[in-house]
Amino acid sequence: MADMNGQDNGASTDNPPPVVPRTGTQNFLTMQDQFLTTMYNQRLPxxxxxxxxxxxxxxGTALFNQLREYYDEMFDKYNNYLRTTATQRSQRRQRR
Known part of the structure; x- marks a missing residue:
């Protein structure tokens, strides 16, 4: 598309941007988010x-226990990636 000065601004409706394939991790995280949101919304019924x-x-109890064990394992395995400034402060307080 051309702007008012007749120059191309790079926007084109003819050629959509290429689709970047999603990784297995991205697919898992999306599925996990959707599933947990659905489960939260259906907890009362x-x-x-x-x-x-x-x-x-x-x-159901056995499946929830397996899921909890999986999450515990992932949180332990990737603990450094899950830190925030709030968790770092609380960890510092615990060490004192």
Whole structure:
């Protein structure tokens, strides 16, 4: 597209930008975010399922435990990447 001076400003509607393939990590993080948001929004309706069979509840408990263990493992493994100024301050206080 040309601006008022007749110069090309680089904007074109004919050729969209190339699509950059997403990595497995990016796909996982998007899926994780969507899943946890959905689970958060469905937590109250799910809590009304008091007639759930014990087998279903036990299976859900086992799956949540596996997921918690996975998150604990990832937080331990990538602890340095998860630090913020707030967590660094709290860690300094704990060392004193």
């Amino acid at each position: 799910m809590s009304r399922l008091t007639s759930m069979a014990d087998e279903d509840a036990q299976r």
